[in-house]
Amino acid sequence: MMIKFVAFGLILLTFSFFLHVYIINILSDIYQTKEKITSKILYYEIIKYSLIYVSIFIFSWILSNLLYSIIYFLSFTYLGLIIYISMFCAFYQIIIKLIQLSPFISKIITIVIPVIITIYSLIKAQILYLQEESIVYDGYNASIKILHVSDMHLGAIYQKNSVEKLVKVINQQYPDVVVITGDISDGSSKVESDWMEPFNKISDNIEVLYITGNHENLYGKNEIISEIAKIRKIKYIGNSDEIIQIKGINFIGVDYEYKDAIKRVKNIINKNGIQNGINVLLYHIPNISLQDLNKAGIFLMLAGHTHGGQIFPFTILAWLGNKYFTGLYSNNNKNYIFVSSGYGTALTPMRFFSKKMIGIIDIKGRN
Numbered sequence: 001m002m003i004k005f006v007a008f009g010l011i012l013l014t015f016s017f018f019l020h021v022y023i024i025n026i027l028s029d030i031y032q033t034k035e036k037i038t039s040k041i042l043y044y045e046i047i048k049y050s051l052i053y054v055s056i057f058i059f060s061w062i063l064s065n066l067l068y069s070i071i072y073f074l075s076f077t078y079l080g081l082i083i084y085i086s087m088f089c090a091f092y093q094i095i096i097k098l099i100q101l102s103p104f105i106s107k108i109i110t111i112v113i114p115v116i117i118t119i120y121s122l123i124k125a126q127i128l129y130l131q132e133e134s135i136v137y138d139g140y141n142a143s144i145k146i147l148h149v150s151d152m153h154l155g156a157i158y159q160k161n162s163v164e165k166l167v168k169v170i171n172q173q174y175p176d177v178v179v180i181t182g183d184i185s186d187g188s189s190k191v192e193s194d195w196m197e198p199f200n201k202i203s204d205n206i207e208v209l210y211i212t213g214n215h216e217n218l219y220g221k222n223e224i225i226s227e228i229a230k231i232r233k234i235k236y237i238g239n240s241d242e243i244i245q246i247k248g249i250n251f252i253g254v255d256y257e258y259k260d261a262i263k264r265v266k267n268i269i270n271k272n273g274i275q276n277g278i279n280v281l282l283y284h285i286p287n288i289s290l291q292d293l294n295k296a297g298i299f300l301m302l303a304g305h306t307h308g309g310q311i312f313p314f315t316i317l318a319w320l321g322n323k324y325f326t327g328l329y330s331n332n333n334k335n336y337i338f339v340s341s342g343y344g345t346a347l348t349p350m351r352f353f354s355k356k357m358i359g360i361i362d363i364k365g366r367n
């Protein structure tokens, strides 16, 4: 585990190193301090940030306290800020090839705008958006309201308070079932037992189902599952052949580990003899096609993982890299995939061109 954290820390470090070299070069031009920015200063800066990042990752499982959370929050907000500054420095370089800019305007573009976007992104990551979808299944003679939560990322930033807010929304919505499709933990710190306790305040007639995502593996999947097992209300179904039937709908859970997830799904469906049922699959990564879901007998898949790219420019990369990126997808209303852009955030606590989301999906028969 330690090797994973250090390796990840070093990747971030290398990434931020190149951003710093680039930013310092552009800003020293604008502030006309080229002669003052010596390689000595640059190396000092790089060593300083190296120590911050590496220490955070090395000590992340030792220091699970307020101080660690503050350092983590500031450090990754700073990472977001330098990503924005780099982006606007690149934009500035394009603009000055076309028109002359005064030093004042140059400073606005390269510093003031990125700082404003950073503040906006921090606020945006806290604003919850309920995405409501209604799906019709011919021949279904009831209706079910599914509340879909994904990517809570509990750890250094999101803790018990975040779960309490979520449970409040769940209780206001009166769903028939709550499904959690992975990344309940972030991996940035231990998930304390009491953080998940607010889930026990959900009314008795609402089922809560859970499968794991890739981030559970960062801190240790077994630890998280044993913490979840202490929460009476949550049922972990990611590694079980059992299906959960609620209001005539069959819920199937497959953990992130299953590389051939669709084969696993087919086995569960055959074992339970539900080939002709209304089957809903919980799977963290939206990398199963609508065609494959159709062949396997899955009506609806609920997934997360993409975070909607979380911040620009990663929103573009995530959009290009994920056929099912965020929201509802369908092949002529035969099968559906709903992808949540997540409740929490990974690394930087910011969102820009992506939403903190809870999905509300109603399945109904035709009137």
Ligand SMILES: [Fe+2]
Binding pocket: 151, 153, 183, 213, 215, 305, 306, 307, 342, 346
């Ligand atoms: Fe995630």
